[in-house]
Amino acid sequence: MKKKILMRGNDAVAEAVIRAGCRHYYGYPITPQNEIPEYLAQKFPELGGTFVQAESEIAAACMVLGSSAAGVRTMTSTSSPGMTLKLEAISYMSGARLPCVIVNVMRGGPGLGNIAGSQSDYFQATKGGAHGDYQSIVLAPENVQEFADQTMLAFDLSDKYRVVAMVLGDGYLGQMSEPVVLPDPVQSVPKKPWALTGKKGRDQQVLASLRLLPDALGNHNIDLQNLYAEITKAEVRFDSYMTEDADYLIVAYGTCARVSRTAIKALRNSGIKVGLFRPITLWPFPSAQIGELAKKVKKILTIEMCMGQMVQDVRLSVGCKTEVDLYGVAGGVIPDVDKIVERIKSYE
């Protein structure tokens, strides 16, 4: 068995970036994710990597765009207010089919909000955020181990489909230390024949989102939608806990899922059968799986560290099959186990 080490979430992400074969990082300081750039600034020189502290979040994301077009594995990390500024480049990259990884260590909003953990960027991450019909793959870790593992997975998925892949953590996952078994380094990174290298020995290559003619842009969008349908078919990921015999179902991701497990144990000790469904991909969202479970339970409780964003996807997945309730907390508060227990008991 490989050795477990105690590691801070942000540090584990940075180490996973290195192990994913990524040697290009562009970023801008923002709490609570600063340990990611700091770790890479320390390690990249000896690995021959490129670390640039950009003049802005906007520029950092555009540097990612440029290096992605050059064909290398590239990434940036940020936290919520910075994510808003990166959206411009994400829309362009989505339109030009440029892969990259973005880690968002979410903090509370709106505006400057605060630096505590939050989940209030769900809409921004999964419903676009920037302009145009596009989707990013969105992975949601619930512990430091998954934060590292999903960072590596994000590079693979991003390269496989040529889409932006985002790892949506939160301030708590970024700042907390937990035992982690670091993933093995990749042996090679994918070749990208579409990359820009100068046209020597071949025809000109252009990477752009611009399609001036309506038909051309329309067809481009249809191609993108087909790609998104393919991803939805192949890449939905989720986890379930004690759902087989559950009368009530909690749907929660990330930090909220951890707390939910503790509440479920307490509820089961008092004879109430509750299960947890945890989306791991927030996009593509595991709608079908939630829809199936909805047929078997009396009520669903969605728990989020925001005022209710994922709950909308849960309700769409459930339709009229059963009632969907929300327990949302904001401002950097972690949902309280006792309150979850109390809420579920109130359904009896």
Next chain:
Amino acid sequence: MSNKIYEFPKSIKKDVIPHYCGGCAHGVVHKLIGQVMDELGIQGDVILAAPVGCAVFAYRYLDIDGLESPHGRAGAVATGLKRAHPDKIVMTYQGDGDLLAIGASETLHAANRGEGIVTFFVNNAIYGMTGGQMAPTTMPGQVSSTTPFGRKVEDAGYPMKGCELLNTLERPYYIERCSTHDVKHILKTKAAIKKAFEYQKENKGYCLVEILGICTTNWGMGAVESTEWLIKEMLPYFPLKVFRDKGVRTDA
């Protein structure tokens, strides 16, 4: 025996009709860039970070690898390209709004880091693509669609001088302002473009060539009148000179 005195540059696509207006400076500048790439044999090594603005389709006319940038971000996009391909020549081609308004931060910081890129900056004192709005380089009193009574400096400030601004930084290697208002100056522009590309080949660092040009359509004047306006209004404010050339030994 006959001597070939002119050849269409092979770095420019012969079969594509550009969308630029009659009299526009972009066509001239494209041709100069194409000629220089031919002369230096670098066509296969150049990657373009295109702007948003009239030259958004520059990669349709220049037969080189091309990448779209979000508006104003070519300096950052080129940074990413160059850092991943240190052995290639990375160029940006930007207008005044792209380079000095929305992209001012990216421009200044790419120059300040001394990125190994060359920027060709076409200054025609107006937003062309969007239909003639005020640019950061629009002249005092100049009428545009968003300064219908002329640019008021007490409201919009004075036109920004890109070369002078960048010349305050330590890292840029070469900064020159040129113009396209007559043949003599077009040839000087070509020499500047060539020098900038040569410096890129030698990996000397950040180069910027600003090129003044006319915009007949949005200035609402004919080509002759526009040229006269450029000479009369723009040249005194935007002096043509080499601001910085670290490749010239001054101690000789």
Next chain:
Amino acid sequence: MHKEMIIAGFGGQGVLVAGKIACIAAMTEGKHVSHIPSYGAEMRGGTAHCGVVISDEPVSSPVVVNPDICMVFSTPSLNKFEPRLKKGGILIYNTSLIKEKPKRDDIVAIAIDANDISLKHGSKNGMNMAMLGALVKKVPEIAKLDSLKAALDEGMTERNKKHNPTNATIMTDAYNLIS
């Protein structure tokens, strides 16, 4: 077993390192652990604290609001965290620097002259190690003294590893001094 702990003091007193060493020691004994520092604006102004959870079950929330155990290195930290301690909780406080007495009578307060113990072994910086020694003596469920000493190998930076033998001695001494 499930213990939630807050370790608090001035910046530079080794608050975060103490939490990390305790976590590593418990982790090597197969327990579930989490450690989260105060960060950002919260860590400016000279005080630092971290929340540590050590449990037989997977840790749900890493954030500690009302701890079972409080280790305070300085007077402001005592004032801030004593009120938050659970009823019947354990307060370990550094009497080398804290001249006030804890106010509550519904908690177990353990006084330790941690700086003096450290200085006795020739170290100006081993106060946090003395606190840890006292901790595992009073709350043996967290980790054995040997695990704590072994955790120094993984938990200390390369630069500070040379102090590990001294730090282990300080831990042991504090452990033995606490009844």
